[in-house]
Amino acid sequence: MHQYIPNTEDEQLKMLNEVGIASFEELLHSIPKSLRFEGDLPLPPAKSEIEHKQDVLKILTGDASTASHVSFLGGGSYDHFIPHVVDVLISRSEFYTAYTPYQAEVSQGTLQAMYEYQSMICELTGMDLANSSMYDGASAMAEACLLAARHTRRKKILISKSVNPVYIDVAITYAHYQGLEFEFVDLTEGVTSLQSLADQLTADIAGVVIQNPNFYGDLEDLVAIKESIEDKKTQLIAVVNPISLNLLEAPGKLGVDIAVGEGQSLGNHLSFGGPYLGFMAVKEPLIRKVPGRIAGESIDVHGNRAFVMVLRTREQDIRREKATSNICTNQGLNALAACIYMSTLGKNGMKRVAELSTQKAHYLAEAINELTGFSLRTKYFFNEFVVEVPGSAKTLVSEATKAGFFPGIDLSQFDKNSENQLLIAVTEKRSKSEMDNLVSFLKGYSV
Numbered sequence: 001m002h003q004y005i006p007n008t009e010d011e012q013l014k015m016l017n018e019v020g021i022a023s024f025e026e027l028l029h030s031i032p033k034s035l036r037f038e039g040d041l042p043l044p045p046a047k048s049e050i051e052h053k054q055d056v057l058k059i060l061t062g063d064a065s066t067a068s069h070v071s072f073l074g075g076g077s078y079d080h081f082i083p084h085v086v087d088v089l090i091s092r093s094e095f096y097t098a099y100t101p102y103q104a105e106v107s108q109g110t111l112q113a114m115y116e117y118q119s120m121i122c123e124l125t126g127m128d129l130a131n132s133s134m135y136d137g138a139s140a141m142a143e144a145c146l147l148a149a150r151h152t153r154r155k156k157i158l159i160s161k162s163v164n165p166v167y168i169d170v171a172i173t174y175a176h177y178q179g180l181e182f183e184f185v186d187l188t189e190g191v192t193s194l195q196s197l198a199d200q201l202t203a204d205i206a207g208v209v210i211q212n213p214n215f216y217g218d219l220e221d222l223v224a225i226k227e228s229i230e231d232k233k234t235q236l237i238a239v240v241n242p243i244s245l246n247l248l249e250a251p252g253k254l255g256v257d258i259a260v261g262e263g264q265s266l267g268n269h270l271s272f273g274g275p276y277l278g279f280m281a282v283k284e285p286l287i288r289k290v291p292g293r294i295a296g297e298s299i300d301v302h303g304n305r306a307f308v309m310v311l312r313t314r315e316q317d318i319r320r321e322k323a324t325s326n327i328c329t330n331q332g333l334n335a336l337a338a339c340i341y342m343s344t345l346g347k348n349g350m351k352r353v354a355e356l357s358t359q360k361a362h363y364l365a366e367a368i369n370e371l372t373g374f375s376l377r378t379k380y381f382f383n384e385f386v387v388e389v390p391g392s393a394k395t396l397v398s399e400a401t402k403a404g405f406f407p408g409i410d411l412s413q414f415d416k417n418s419e420n421q422l423l424i425a426v427t428e429k430r431s432k433s434e435m436d437n438l439v440s441f442l443k444g445y446s447v
Contacts, residue, residue: 064401066270070434071406072364074384074425075215076137076164077273078265080243080353081429086267086340095336111307114295114332117339124245124342125259126252127281131292133335134278137262138167141209141239142174143291143324144258144280148207148235149180150289150324156181156204160192162214163239165414171209180206190218190378190386198228205231207258211239212248216377216423217384219248226255235286242266242279244382246347246354258282267341268334277334287311291324356428357383364426364435371443377421384425386411389442393422396445403441 007015012024021027028036047055071079090096098110114132121130134140145157157175159168161184172182185208186196192210201208208229212220226236235257243265245251251259263277264270282290288311296310342350361383369376373390389396393410400407408424426435 069404069406072408072424073406075409076262077270078427079429080265080427082267083344085344086337089340090333090337108307111295113336115307117335120342121279121281125281126250127259128284129287130281131290131294133331134280136276136278138170140260140278140280141167142171144237144260145171147289152206152233154204154206155179157207158183158185158200158205159209160185161187163211164215190216191220194228205234207235207237209237213382216386217381218378219380222254243354246351263338266338268337277338353428360430361426367439387422389420389422393420405438
């Protein structure tokens with residue numbers, strides 16, 4: 001008998017007889033024998049749990065991770081420090097096993113966590129309302145495009161070519177059966193061309209998507225972009241880095257209608273790409289059209305502070321064709337991690353993370369720019385920049401990885417004309433010695 005299927009032969013026979021057959025073989029009669037495996041599977045002898053654990057640990061030690069390599073990877077996912085208290089608190093059973101609150105009156109803790117998270121995102125972005133939350137930054141941007149289309153009853157979206165290409169792919173996939181059209185705005189010196197944008201702003205544009213800092217690290221002029229949008233109905237969508245907002249002006253104060261982004265850097269681990277946290281914040285006119293869940297504060301019958309589910313737009317709650325969200329329970333846990341992270345660091349701590357990331361990024365950029373064969377392509381940036389390298393960036397990444405570095409992202413995977421360009425990100429975790437060691441490696445690197 002299999003260890004994890006504790007049914008005796010008599011019990012198995014009883015179940016087979018119940019469905020009108022005499023054997024397990026008869027249950028498989030519809031599968032042609034030519035498609036069925038015969039004989040014994042080529043498996044090694046069984047091992048004890050101790051032996052098996054040792055084998056798994058050997059495999060794990062062969063993985064290259066941010067624990068074994070110094071990471072300068074970015075492009076939407078960043079190696080920030082996460083205080084231990086974040087993992088401790090989100091692991092409490094009250095949060096870790098809590099399901100989406102359908103019965104709000106018995107989910108006060110979950111609802112308060114959502115409310116506090118939303119409040120912090122609003123303060124960070126300068127917007128009127130935030131949801132709790134989206135799957136990741138890419139899906140948040142895609143949902144923002146759909147939101148703009150619903151609000152304006154238009155179908156065309158303008159997206160700057162400086163937006164994360166992965167986010168663009170996700171938006172196109174989301175909109176495949178929604179009838180949305182996408183047009184792309186050219187760049188001038190790494191940022192959105194105001195002239196190209198002006199030429200493409202027609203009366204049928206639902207929204208304009210700008211990333212700031214953009215995918216290549218450059219800072220966009222959101223004020224000038226907003227001023228160029230003369231049609232008040234057209235929505236300005238900003239994809240933002242939440243850590244950068246501790247130094248840069250909040251998008252809500254720059255005329256942005258919808259602010260979205262990836263919240264991984266707010267206390268969520270890299271985790272090989274997920275689960276991540278997409279945040280979305282909007283101005284008041286869009287409140288009733290926002291996807292996701294929104295928690296609010298109220299007063300109960302006894303006059304005590306109470307939390308309520310204000311809007312629920314999931315397909316289980318309203319007619320499917322009118323639903324604007326299918327966001328699931330686990331996203332609440334990611335939002336809680338962000339909430340605890342922001343609470344732990346506070347305003348001063350968050351600002352310090354942003355300052356250190358910026359200062360260290362500029363230190364590294366200047367050092368690399370002085371190396372023979374290397375040149376800095378990004379002019380004004382927060383913590384991420386593009387460097388032109390001698391030869392193939394893909395080859396450099398491979399050699400640097402062998403030396404213990406994740407030196408950045410090879411941009412040729414997104415643009416074949418960028419085969420010698422590397423996108424480098426720096427966080428507060430990177431020490432001077434780590435950055436100097438990378439510079440030393442690059443200095444000795446030969447094509």
